[in-house]
Amino acid sequence: xxxxxxRLRIDGRLRRIRAEAQGRGRPGWRWEAPxxxxxxxxxxxxxxxxxxxxQVAADPVAQARAxxxxxxxxxxxxxxxxxxxxxxxxxxxxxxxxxxxxxxxDGILLHSCPLLAAAARRSDVVCAVHEGLVEGIARxxxxxxxxxxxxxxxxxxxxxxxxxxx
Numbered sequence: 001x002x003x004x005x006x007r008l009r010i011d012g013r014l015r016r017i018r019a020e021a022q023g024r025g026r027p028g029w030r031w032e033a034p035x036x037x038x039x040x041x042x043x044x045x046x047x048x049x050x051x052x053x054x055q056v057a058a059d060p061v062a063q064a065r066a067x068x069x070x071x072x073x074x075x076x077x078x079x080x081x082x083x084x085x086x087x088x089x090x091x092x093x094x095x096x097x098x099x100x101x102x103x104x105x106d107g108i109l110l111h112s113c114p115l116l117a118a119a120a121r122r123s124d125v126v127c128a129v130h131e132g133l134v135e136g137i138a139r140x141x142x143x144x145x146x147x148x149x150x151x152x153x154x155x156x157x158x159x160x161x162x163x164x165x166x
Contacts, residue, residue: 017032047118047122047126050125061125069132069139070132073136075093075133087138090134090162094108110158123151127158147160148163
């Protein structure tokens with residue numbers, strides 16, 4: 001068990017803290033998960049940017065979504081070897097980005113979020129960027145595709161829907 005804990009500490013997933021002395025002898029160790037921003041320092045950056053956008057933009061959600069669409073189009077333009085199918089390309093990119101996607105009959109479940117700490121505090125802006133990212137990727141393959149991201153909807157997962165807009 002100790003080896004597993006030490007491996008998690010080396011990977012940055014746990015911290016080891018000296019416990020308070022409880023009588024004689026050397027105090028033991030306590031194990032705790034580091035704060036989310038320590039596991040992914042980019043979550044802190046994303047939160048700072050989301051907060052700033054919310055302060056300066058008249059419609060921060062629309063601005064965040066538009067930025068995501070541009071980002072998605074750029075990501076897709078770099079994928080000359082990627083699958084031609086919009087749905088498969090979205091799954092591929094979301095997998096690479098760390099979202100752990102799972103295609104279901106009801107949409108795409110995103111089981112993980114690389115910016116969860118930021119999304120938990122500013123889901124309006126952070127999730128709008130991700131929604132735009134998906135839309136930009138999908139529109140690179142099928143013009144007029146729309147993306148809808150429903151944060152924290154399905155048993156610890158976000159639900160993503162892609163649909164063709166007529």
